[in-house]
Amino acid sequence: MSKALVWLRRDLRLYDHHALSAALKDHDEVYLCFVFDKLILDKLPKEDKRLTFIHQGLEEISQDLSKHQSDIHILHGDPTEEVPKLFKKLKCDALYLNRDYEPYAQKRDESVHKEIKKLGGSCKIFKDIVFYEKGEILNKQGEVYKVFTPYKKAWLEKFNDTYGGVVPQFKVNLKNLAKVTDLKKSIKDHDWHKTLGFKEDPALLTGGVKEAKKHLKEFKKVIDDYEKARDFPAMKGTSHLSPYIRFGMISIRELLKVGIEGGHKVWTSELIWREFYQMILSQFPHVEKKSYRPEYDNIKWRGKKKEFEAWKEGMTGFPLIDASMRCFKETGMMHNRLRMVVASFLCKTLLVDWKKGEEYFAQKLLDFDLAANNGGWQWCSSSGTDAQPYFRIFNPTTQSEKFDPDAEFIKEWCPELKGFSKKKIHAPWNADMIEQSEASCTIGEDYPCPVVDYKEKRHEALEMYKEGLK
Ligand SMILES: Cc1cc2nc3c(=O)[nH]c(=O)nc-3n(C[C@H](O)[C@H](O)[C@H](O)COP(=O)(O)OP(=O)(O)OC[C@H]3O[C@@H](n4cnc5c(N)ncnc54)[C@H](O)[C@@H]3O)c2cc1C
Numbered sequence: 001m002s003k004a005l006v007w008l009r010r011d012l013r014l015y016d017h018h019a020l021s022a023a024l025k026d027h028d029e030v031y032l033c034f035v036f037d038k039l040i041l042d043k044l045p046k047e048d049k050r051l052t053f054i055h056q057g058l059e060e061i062s063q064d065l066s067k068h069q070s071d072i073h074i075l076h077g078d079p080t081e082e083v084p085k086l087f088k089k090l091k092c093d094a095l096y097l098n099r100d101y102e103p104y105a106q107k108r109d110e111s112v113h114k115e116i117k118k119l120g121g122s123c124k125i126f127k128d129i130v131f132y133e134k135g136e137i138l139n140k141q142g143e144v145y146k147v148f149t150p151y152k153k154a155w156l157e158k159f160n161d162t163y164g165g166v167v168p169q170f171k172v173n174l175k176n177l178a179k180v181t182d183l184k185k186s187i188k189d190h191d192w193h194k195t196l197g198f199k200e201d202p203a204l205l206t207g208g209v210k211e212a213k214k215h216l217k218e219f220k221k222v223i224d225d226y227e228k229a230r231d232f233p234a235m236k237g238t239s240h241l242s243p244y245i246r247f248g249m250i251s252i253r254e255l256l257k258v259g260i261e262g263g264h265k266v267w268t269s270e271l272i273w274r275e276f277y278q279m280i281l282s283q284f285p286h287v288e289k290k291s292y293r294p295e296y297d298n299i300k301w302r303g304k305k306k307e308f309e310a311w312k313e314g315m316t317g318f319p320l321i322d323a324s325m326r327c328f329k330e331t332g333m334m335h336n337r338l339r340m341v342v343a344s345f346l347c348k349t350l351l352v353d354w355k356k357g358e359e360y361f362a363q364k365l366l367d368f369d370l371a372a373n374n375g376g377w378q379w380c381s382s383s384g385t386d387a388q389p390y391f392r393i394f395n396p397t398t399q400s401e402k403f404d405p406d407a408e409f410i411k412e413w414c415p416e417l418k419g420f421s422k423k424k425i426h427a428p429w430n431a432d433m434i435e436q437s438e439a440s441c442t443i444g445e446d447y448p449c450p451v452v453d454y455k456e457k458r459h460e461a462l463e464m465y466k467e468g469l470k
Contacts, residue, residue: 003029003178005092007083007112008072009100011128011248012057013209014064014172018128021170023096029178031090032065033073034058034187035082036196049203049332049366050243051196056207057249058187070177074187076195079108084115090178094121098128098248101282102370129248130275131167131256132158134282144283147386151279152272159260167257203366204331205243212244220258227266233324233335234408239267240333242367245274277375280385287374287384296383299468302460303352310451311346312360314413317443317450319426320400321345323413332366337403343380344394348461349454354381382465390465393458400426416446 004027006020012034014020023030041051058072065071075082087095095116097109113123127133137154138144145151159165185195193200205211219239222229229237244250252271259268284292291297310316314326324338334342339361346357358377362368378384382392404410407425411418417425419439424431429443429450436442443449 001029002027002094003031003090003092004094004096005031005033005083005087005090006096007079008032008034008061008248009097009105010246011098012054012061012207013249013251014061014174015209016169016251016253017098017172017248018126018170019096019098019124021172022124022126023094024173024176027094028176030176031073031086031092031178031180032061032070033075033083033086035075035077035079036192037079038077039079041196041198044198045363046197047199047201049201050368051193051198052201053203053205053207053243053366054247055187055192055200056211057209057247060208060210062187065177065180068174068177069179069181070174071180071183071186073180073183074185074190074192076192080111080115083112084119087116087121088119092121095123096126097123098126099133100129101133101278103281103285103288129252130278131252132275132279134279137279144279145276146280148273148276149386151276152269155272155275165260167253167260169251169253169257203243204333205240205366207243207247207249209249212241212250215240215244216250216255216258223258223262223264223267226264230266231337231403233338234404234406234412238336242369243333246367246369273375274372277371280375281371284385287378288370291381291383292378292385292387293383295469296381299353299464301347301351301353302464303346303350307350307451308346308352308356310448311342311350311352311357315448315451316345316350317429317448318345318396318400318454319407319410319414319417319428320404321396322448323404323410326413327409328364332364334365337399339376340380341394341396341399341403343377344388345396347381348393349396349452349457351457351461351464354378354383390469391462393461395454395458397427397454414447416441 004023006023011017062072073086075086116123132155135144137151137158145154222237225237229235241250245252256268256271259271281287311325314322314329316322321342324334324342328334343357346352347354354377358373361373365373375384379387382388382390407422410425417428419441420428420431424435428447431439441447
């Protein structure tokens with residue numbers, strides 16, 4: 001009788017799952033495990049919405065497995081030790097997992113692979129979290145694409161040539177799951193938050209496949225308007241699926257099916273941006289620590305700590321920036337347009353190194369994904385592959401007037417500005433004393449004065465970039 005262990009990581013679901021599907025086909029008895037990785041968790045502040053979100057996803061998996069008299073083994077520690085230990089204890093023949101392209105994960109998986117080999121087992125790794133990975137989409141010279149539009153064109157051509165426009169999925173037949181009913185520390189019966197030293201911290205979104213599917217169902221009702229609505233934070237025109245995608249609580253093939261087969265080109269394009277950044281990270285791992293374009297590492301950032309703190313706290317005096325950052329601090333979520341605006345503001349108006357902003361996002365984003373976050377920041381700071389040119393600088397006031405025209409989003413997160421007229425609320429420092437009094441908001445007292453002068457800083461940013469890029 002052959003036995004396999006499937007190690008779930010950023011693929012927390014039991015359907016359309018490449019590694020699980022293969023293990024259940026190849027083996028008579030299949031176990032599942034998940035590791036709370038000490039090496040990651042020990043570095044985090046002890047309130048983290050992502051831990052609770054993952055926990056909710058695992059609880060659902062455990063409930064679903066119990067219908068088959070099975071369960072998921074929950075481990076805590078260094079995965080390179082814990083996974084082989086469990087593998088040995090269960091007397092498995094093979095370890096199955098889906099590939100993760102982050103440099104830390106690559107190293108970790110190599111070490112686990114070696115340990116499994118030492119135990120006489122085999123390790124089988126599958127492509128799952130993206131549709132096309134690493135070097136699968138190449139140009140005519142056999143090189144990796146560094147620009148998104150031709151990458152997307154080649155991606156779609158390859159897809160249509162291979163699959164005729166129909167997205168394939170992996171069938172998962174849970175029949176061969178091993179019977180597991182006596183776990184001492186199952187996800188349901190043990191207080192894992194306490195063991196891990198974390199406080200329970202629920203996000204606005206609840207983790208798990210059922211919730212992901214609910215969001216997808218809701219999004220399908222408005223998907224036809226995506227192209228028009230997606231840039232307006234007050235409109236809820238996007239899918240809100242990113243945390244579910246990040247933790248694999250919904251399969252990327254299911255989403256591509258909705259996008260491609262439904263003819264929703266703009267949304268499909270966003271899913272392909274995600275693949276593009278995963279590919280960039282796997283092919284150019286230096287981006288994790290440095291600019292994709294090395295000359296951008298010569299820039300001497302002039303921003304001050306005080307301004308960085310004001311940005312983090314949502315106290316810069318620029319309403320759209322402050323509303324975005326306050327919303328982010330409280331919820332761990334931020335709309336894509338706002339991520340672009342606040343990132344550009346940090347590096348091109350406050351002149352603070354984009355890596356500091358990237359790190360702050362990484363600590364707090366519910367959907368934090370190294371490839372997408374790094375790609376987004378390098379796009380905004382102009383240091384990335386297919387980035388915005390350095391001289392393109394978002395004006396926070398015009399972005400605000402354009403994308404939050406009725407200031408609905410601003411009023412939700414900066415309620416002290418509610419009394420200003422539609423004309424003044426985007427730049428309240430222009431309101432005279434009478435207007436401020438009528439709005440019951442004194443600038444400099446009830447709401448901060450702008451921390452910098454945008455026009456001056458724009459000029460300084462161009463100078464700073466030019467100097468660094470000489
Ligand atoms: C500075 C910055 C940092 C970012 N950090 C992250 C991050 O850590 N994790 C993350 O998932 N996305 C990140 N993004 C991309 C984007 O902002 C989010 O994916 C999006 O806001 C999620 O909302 P949604 O699920 O409603 O997206 P939708 O508009 O419904 O898009 C569907 C899915 O496509 C993918 N996607 C959409 N836009 C992008 C993009 N520009 N790059 C890569 N994938 C994309 C996401 O998986 C998203 O869930 C970042 C963007 C910027 C500018």
